[in-house]
Structures are given as C-alpha cells and as structure tokens.
Amino acid sequence: MARFFHDEDYYYDRGMRENPPAIRALYLVIIAILYAFTKVFWRWRVERPEELLPKGETGSIIISNHTSMGEVVATVCHIVRTGRRVRPIMKSEFNKNPVVRWFFARVGGIPVDRGTADMKSLRRAQHALKRGEDVLIYPEGTRIRSDDQPVEVHGGFALIAQMAKARVVPIAVCGFRDITPEGSHIMRPLKTWIRCGEGLSLTDAPADVGRRERLQWLEDESIRRMYAVRDELRAEHPGRR
Incomplete structure (x- = not known):
C-alpha cells in the first residue's frame, strides 16, 4: 500500500x-x-494502425498535432488496447498541481522542462523505448485552438530517437478541436x-545528408509527414478541425 503513494x-x-499491482489494475480500469x-461519444478510429505496431524490441516515438486533450486519451487508449504501454511526454507545469502530478506519474507521464536541455527526461524516454514502451510527443507543445494561433514546433524527439535507436511514427488528428x-x-x-503516417528513422535519411544534419532531417521530415496527414484529413x- 505504501508504494501506491510512492x-x-x-x-x-x-x-x-x-508498477505495483494496484496501480496496474487501476490503470487498466x-x-x-x-x-x-x-468510442461512443467521439466515434474515433485509427486509420493505418499497422504503422503503430512494433518493428522490433524498441518502442516507437509517436508524434501528433495537438488540438484537444481528447486526442491524447483516444491515442493512449488505442495503444494500450493493442497490448502495449505508452508514455506521454507532458509539460513540467502540470506538476505544479499535486493531484495531477500524482495521477500523471502513475499513468506513464514523463515531465519535461521545455526550452531546456532536460537530459533527465530524455534519458527516461530513452529507457522507456528500450524497454519496448512507446513515447507520445506533441511537438506543438500546447493545444492549437485556432488556425490563427501561432505555432512553435519544439524539437528534441530526433535526439531521443538517436539515443534509443527508435523510429518515429507521425500521426495526425482531425475533429477533436470541435469537441469543445x-x-x-x-x-x-x-x-x-x-x-497514422509512414514511420521513419535516422537510417532513412538521404545518402547526401551529412551525419550532423541527420537529426534535423528526421525532425523536419517527421513534422512534414505529420502535417501532410493532418491536411489529408481536413481535405476529406x-x-x-
């Protein structure tokens, strides 16, 4: 019981x-x-779900556009229903609330200090991937509530991919902004x-891309694919939104 409040x-x-059995049971409930x-309220479904299936023992870094907390819940539910575990990367600001901090820690959240070289968080994500857990990242950093809202894309996930030798799977959502x-x-x-878009890794970089530029290529191409899928959904x- 003590570890329930660890x-x-x-x-x-x-x-x-x-995790302790009580935490694992609570999580699955x-x-x-x-x-x-x-599923009943938002009638979501994941298209091209095979891209999220493991391609080895290492988990995948999943990146997505961000419009609502609803898509976080749906994405996590889908992944867990396939028998996998996923660790969402969350803003460290959430940890200011002790209840939220307690809950997110037990459902797999990994806090990160944005705008800093938060190596502790990067290592935690690396170790999670090495264990076969997936890592869910929203590069936009916050919910984008309108098309006029300035968007600052945060990098760093390519470095995690390099550290864990993991692939990146870009996905996109549509319609969740309209929920509220x-x-x-x-x-x-x-x-x-x-x-889901087509997954990629550092080994997919063009031959003429230098070693130092491969990380930037992976981030740029992953983001490009994420937005390309988002635009496909919006057009359909x-x-x-």
Whole structure:
C-alpha cells in the first residue's frame, strides 16, 4: 500500500509493467472506461494502425498535432488496447498541481522542462523505448485552438530517437478541436479521426545528408509527414478541425 503513494520518480524511472499491482489494475480500469466513453461519444478510429505496431524490441516515438486533450486519451487508449504501454511526454507545469502530478506519474507521464536541455527526461524516454514502451510527443507543445494561433514546433524527439535507436511514427488528428467549441466547457458528441503516417528513422535519411544534419532531417521530415496527414484529413472532412 505504501508504494501506491510512492514518490513520483519511482514511476518515472521504471517500466509501467513493473508498477505495483494496484496501480496496474487501476490503470487498466481507467483505460477501459475511457475507451468505452470516447468510442461512443467521439466515434474515433485509427486509420493505418499497422504503422503503430512494433518493428522490433524498441518502442516507437509517436508524434501528433495537438488540438484537444481528447486526442491524447483516444491515442493512449488505442495503444494500450493493442497490448502495449505508452508514455506521454507532458509539460513540467502540470506538476505544479499535486493531484495531477500524482495521477500523471502513475499513468506513464514523463515531465519535461521545455526550452531546456532536460537530459533527465530524455534519458527516461530513452529507457522507456528500450524497454519496448512507446513515447507520445506533441511537438506543438500546447493545444492549437485556432488556425490563427501561432505555432512553435519544439524539437528534441530526433535526439531521443538517436539515443534509443527508435523510429518515429507521425500521426495526425482531425475533429477533436470541435469537441469543445471556443468559449464553452461542454463537450459535444462528434465523430473524430486519427490517421497514422509512414514511420521513419535516422537510417532513412538521404545518402547526401551529412551525419550532423541527420537529426534535423528526421525532425523536419517527421513534422512534414505529420502535417501532410493532418491536411489529408481536413481535405476529406471539410470544416472539421
């Protein structure tokens, strides 16, 4: 019972399958409830899900555009339902709230200080990938609530990919922004979409790209594919964001 209230570092530094039985059971119950609720309420489905399947013993870095907390829940539920475990990278600001800090640590969250060389968080993500866990990253850093909102894409995931010898899988979402209209806190039942792009790794870099430039190529190409998939979804579902 003591470990149920253990220090957060205990959970950041260990595999999710190594958590105390009570935490693992609670996690699966929460996932089952959220999966059922979101499937009925938002009718999401993952297109091209085979891209998220493991291609080896190392987990994948999954990057996505970010419009709502709803897509985080749906993406995590899908991955866990396939039998895998996923560690979302979260802003360290969330840790200011002790309840949120307690919860996120136990559902796999890894906090990172944005704008800094947070090597502790990078190492935690590397070790998670080496254990076969996936790492979920939102490079936009915050929810993009309108097309006019300035977007600052945060890098760093290519370095994690290099450290863990992991591949990057770009995915995109559409429709989740519409769940909660601007100025409202009431969620609406709407259909939403998640689509996976083609995964890639440092070994896919063109032969003429220098060794030092490979990390930048991986980040740029991953982001390009993420937005290309997002634009595909928007074109197929006009008016939805």
